[in-house]
Amino acid sequence: MPAKKRDPGPSVKDAEVYEALRDDGASKEKAARIANAAAAQGRSKVGRRGGGAEDYEDRTVDELRKRAAELDIEGRSTMTKSELIDALRNH
Known part of the structure; x- marks a missing residue:
């Protein structure tokens, strides 16, 4: 039986990239x-971006907490470095 496709909703502009x-x-x-950036600017342009940030493992806990605050990740003030990295990667 084929896998059922998820409906990303009307706010997603490129459902194929989203899936x-x-x-x-x-x-x-x-x-x-x-997906929305790819729809607005083209897939190849979005694909060439990125890769400029340093690895999370190379950052300090304070830098990780600052990034977590930017993303509004709850509980960041009590997280360890490894918990912060996991939360940032999986938010």
Whole structure:
């Protein structure tokens, strides 16, 4: 039996990219953000972006908490470095 497709809703502009990202484990928010950017600017342009940030493991706990605050991740003030990294990767 074929897998049932998820309906990403009307706010997602490129459902194919959204589904591929979700299948790869991206959060709904991240998949929607990338899919909408791909629809607005073209898939190849969005695909060339990125890769400029340093690894989370190379950042300090304060830097990770600052990034978590930007993304409004709850409980960040009591998280360890590994918990912060996991939360940032999976938000």
